[in-house]
Amino acid sequence: MLVELVKVAKFPWSPWLAQVRTSFGGTAVRWCGDQAAQPGKYHVEWTVDEDIVWGRNARPADGAGPGVRPGGHCVVLRGRLNLTDNGAAVLDFDGSQILLDLAGPLPEGTDGTWVELHIEREKIALHPYEL
Template sequence: MLVELVKVAKFPWSTWLAQVRTPFGGTAVRWCGDQAAKPGRYHVEWTVDEDIAWGWNAKPAVGVGPGVRPGGHCVVLRGRLYLTVDGAAVLDFDGSQILLDLADPLPDGVAGTWGELFLEREKIALYPYGL
């Protein structure tokens, strides 16, 4: 996914964080690229480092379409949820696929619907890559 990197910063209590913008919102998340990265456009892969539990850190979406926004102490990612053949899940995030580990199976009828993930910013990572 192509994002606009606003800045990369580190605070004493956190990992390196990137302030990013997308066409459907922006937030700050863990940055796994060059710590001296300059502002600009970067292709990134999103990863989630937390088990997803429906009703706890995953819920039906408020609205439709992809989205990313700060949510108090967390970051909210909105996309379509799909199941993989091996029992994991994928969040389709504007064409980018984010592989998710599930704490428990998704309830019946959730696959294919819009969902929102509520995750700590350090549990979402961006890995820049070149094309």
């Protein structure tokens, strides 16, 4: 996914964080790239390092379409949830696929629906890559 990196910063209580913008929102998340990265456009892979628990950090989305925004101490990701044959889940996030670890089964009928994930910003990471 192509994002616009606004800045990379480090605070004493957190890992390196990147302030990023997309065409559907922006937020700050953990940055796994060069700490001296300059503002600009970067291709990134998103990862979520938190188990998904329906009703706790995952719920039906209000509306359709991808989204990303700050939510207090969390980041809110909105995407289409798809279940795999082996019991895992993938969030389709504007064409980018984010593999999710499920802590338990999801309710019937959630496959293919728009969901919101509320994840601590330190548990969402951006990994820049070159094309």
